[in-house]
Amino acid sequence: MSAPVARLDDVHLSFAGVKAVNGVSFEVNPGELFAIIGPNGAGKTSLFNVLSGVYRPQQGSVRFLGEDILGRRPFRIAAMGMARTFQNIALFEHLTVLDNLMLGRHQHIGYGAAAAFLWRGKARNQELEHRRFVEEIVDFLELEAWRSLPVGLLPYGVQKRVELGRALAMEPKLLLLDEPVAGMNLEETEDTARYILDIRDELDVPIIMVEHDMGLVMDLADRIMVVDFGTPITTGTPAEVQQHPDVIRAYLGEEIGS
Numbered sequence: 647m648s649a650p651v652a653r654l655d656d657v658h659l660s661f662a663g664v665k666a667v668n669g670v671s672f673e674v675n676p677g678e679l680f681a682i683i684g685p686n687g688a689g690k691t692s693l694f695n696v697l698s699g700v701y702r703p704q705q706g707s708v709r710f711l712g713e714d715i716l717g718r719r720p721f722r723i724a725a726m727g728m729a730r731t732f733q734n735i736a737l738f739e740h741l742t743v744l745d746n747l748m749l750g751r752h753q754h755i756g757y758g759a760a761a762a763f764l765w766r767g768k769a770r771n772q773e774l775e776h777r778r779f780v781e782e783i784v785d786f787l788e789l790e791a792w793r794s795l796p797v798g799l800l801p802y803g804v805q806k807r808v809e810l811g812r813a814l815a816m817e818p819k820l821l822l823l824d825e826p827v828a829g830m831n832l833e834e835t836e837d838t839a840r841y842i843l844d845i846r847d848e849l850d851v852p853i854i855m856v857e858h859d860m861g862l863v864m865d866l867a868d869r870i871m872v873v874d875f876g877t878p879i880t881t882g883t884p885a886e887v888q889q890h891p892d893v894i895r896a897y898l899g900e901e902i903g904s
């Protein structure tokens with residue numbers, strides 16, 4: 647089997663006595679859609695922050711693409727190819743869809759300010775190439791109708807799609823999705839589910855997804871890790887996880903797999 651894309655080993659992270667992450671280990675394999683679920687405050691977002699370099703755990707190891715990334719700055723990890731979407735939309739509202747997507751390309755832009763100003767040679771060719779790439783994302787996420795509109799004017803579900811597009815514009819080698827369907831209606835949720843599967847299957851980008859929508863997680867994920875109070879309860883396929891007695895206990899009252 648090929649090497650994991652990302653791997654956490656025995657990671658511990660505390661905030662002034664609160665154990666946000668308590669001995670978490672998992673790996674994400676090429677082509678895999680790995681989900682992390684757990685009640686509010688279970689430590690899911692903290693795990694994303696550990697992976698992307700925002701938080702430095704007190705103990706444990708974090709590897710991405712075979713490299714030890716513990717202590718590496720978030721922008722360096724992003725430049726290695728780890729892209730992320732957030733629970734709350736983080737876009738430039740006054741810029742158009744295309745311009746927001748172009749911003750996702752910035753770390754692939756290899757020309758200096760002077761060349762860009764003079765609009766010559768390398769700068770011009772690269773700019774055209776980036777525009778072509780962004781147009782492919784517009785097609786892929788079916789954003790044509792909105793491409794030239796300021797993002798702030800768009801419906802919520804479309805804004806979330808633009809955020810997904812901006813992450814894809816980075817040509818990620820791993821995509822972290824933090825509650826990708828939070829606040830969406832049924833139709834938007836179904837559309838997003840389709841895009842997520844297409845990202846895994848057509849673009850071949852491995853994904854780690856934190857999500858509260860249990861039906862979506864059970865439908866989409868290849869494997870799921872369940873955490874509670876920072877501690878991993880179990881990791882397995884949706885079928886395995888749903889039958890785990892501790893998971894049923896932790897989710898008592900919620901319909902797993904509904």
Ligand SMILES: Nc1ncnc2c1ncn2[C@@H]1O[C@H](COP(=O)(O)OP(=O)(O)OP(=O)(O)O)[C@@H](O)[C@H]1O
Pocket residue numbers: 661664665666684685686687688689690691692693
């Ligand atoms: N920067 C911080 N300072 C102090 N405590 C924090 C910080 N970030 C997270 N925590 C605490 O760590 C624990 C885990 O929080 P985290 O946000 O990771 O959970 P979560 O599973 O993502 O929750 P939710 O589902 O509500 O988003 C919580 O008790 C939280 O209060």
